[in-house]
Amino acid sequence: MRPPRTIAVVAHQRKTLDGGLDELRRRITDHKIKKLFWYEIPKSRKAPDRVRKALRKDPDLIVVWGGDGMVQRTLDVVAGSDVPVAIMPAGTGNLFAGNLGIPTDLEQAVEIAFSGRRRRLDLGxxxxxxxxxxxxxxxxxxxxxxxxxxxxxxxxxxxxxxxxxxxxxxxxxxxxxxxxxxxxxxxxxxxxxxxxxxxxxxxxxxxxxxxxxxxxxxxxxxxxxxxxxxxxxxxxxxxxxxxxxxxxxxxxxxxxxxxxxxxxxxxxxxxxxxxxxxxxxxxxxxxxxxxxxxxxxxxxxxxxxxx
Incomplete structure (x- = not known):
């Protein structure tokens, strides 16, 4: 698997995990990426517009920061494309991440983003x-x-x-x-x-x-x-x-x-x-x-x- 070089982050500003968005940025740039596109939003319902903008940048990976609402709205837009999505489970329930074995630990979640499997999953x-x-x-x-x-x-x-x-x-x-x-x-x-x-x-x-x-x-x-x-x-x-x-x-x-x-x-x-x-x-x-x-x-x- 070729390491992702162009990363797009779509983040819910009000959600927190470990050191927060500053730590997420540091951990992503530790991987010597080429380009980083960054979108922060105050509510999950604003995510689809930012995800569509991110897809127009032709990223190797979309990183979504937030809870199940952010993940759902992101996957709704990404569905049908070949761009992989990495989940940073910063929400209340984090149900999808939990069902997939993605921990509520930022270091581990970022490692999965760069070194984990890209798995094809169903949606309803x-x-x-x-x-x-x-x-x-x-x-x-x-x-x-x-x-x-x-x-x-x-x-x-x-x-x-x-x-x-x-x-x-x-x-x-x-x-x-x-x-x-x-x-x-x-x-x-x-x-x-x-x-x-x-x-x-x-x-x-x-x-x-x-x-x-x-x-x-x-x-x-x-x-x-x-x-x-x-x-x-x-x-x-x-x-x-x-x-x-x-x-x-x-x-x-x-x-x-x-x-x-x-x-x-x-x-x-x-x-x-x-x-x-x-x-x-x-x-x-x-x-x-x-x-x-x-x-x-x-x-x-x-x-x-x-x-």
Whole structure:
């Protein structure tokens, strides 16, 4: 593998890791690169414009500094290109990085950027009909999950970190469970009341919960989960089962795998992508995009083949 000589960094100014962005710059320039393009932004939603500018510089590597929101918005733009992405996990949850074995240690993360494997990974893509769509790396969720993340997003998450999800989750355990119709690969699969629908590209989601035991972002599949739990007692039983065993062993959870998922809800509910709150919707489709991006991962990560 030829060492990257032209590097583009897209960084969330409010996210921190070890010595911060000054240390990141020093560690990158230690590798005797030829050019360094640097973009700092105050909010992750501004990332796509900077990533597009970075791609026009024809970099050998894009380095993204931030949490799952920054990573999701970066990969959404990079998807389909051949430019590898290195993740500096400076966010709250760092779910995608954690699933890939990228540590929250700046020295090690930079070393993976320069010496790790460039691995082809799947993404999911969520589409809202005529309203367009976005790629996601970790999960898409609607219902309890979407409402929890919507309330935790912003100042509360900045103050409490991961505890923000616990606090808002408690508030939403009694939320409505509308009738939900789901088709997987064109076949009817679920038609009943559901408090939460999750579509995962990896196994571990918000709060460190292992929601999809067999999920991997290299298998060409999305994992689908529906929770029917209502009220504190049923949610406690469902989450307890996930904590000590397989999620699909819970009587309040149903799972399957699909390449395309179509979801129709009786009413509009908030949805989220990779822990980032979006709007409200009553229908959406999600499909897998195999090998959509190249991501720098540890040499020992996953199987021995890249796509």
């Amino acid at each position: 893509r969520l589409d809202l009909g005529g309203l367009g769509g976005e790629h996601f790396a970790v999960m898409a969720g609607v219902g309890f999950d979407g409402a929890m993340i919507k309330d935790a997003d912003g100042d509360l998450k900045d103050r409490l970190g991961k505890l923000a999800y616990v606090w808002t989750g408690i508030r939403h355990v009694g939320a409505e469970a509308p009738r939900t119709r789901i088709e997987v690969d064109g076949t009817p699969w679920f038609d009943d009341a559901a408090s939460c629908v999750l579509i995962g590209n990896v196994g571990t989601i918000t709060g460190g919960i292992r929601a999809f035991d067999d999920a991997t972002p290299t298998d060409g599949w999305l994992d689908v989960g529906v929770a029917t739990a209502q009220g504190a007692l049923q949610w406690a039983r469902a989450l307890g089962t996930m904590a000590v065993g397989r999620s699909d062993h819970s009587p309040f959870v149903r799972t399957t795998r699909a390449r395309r998922v179509d979801v129709r809800l009786a009413g509009k509910l908030p949805y989220e992508l990779d822990g980032g709150a979006r709007g409200r919707t009553r229908k959406f489709s999600a499909s897998v995009v195999p090998g959509a991006v190249r991501v720098c991962v540890p040499q020992s990560s996953g199987d021995s083949t890249d796509r």
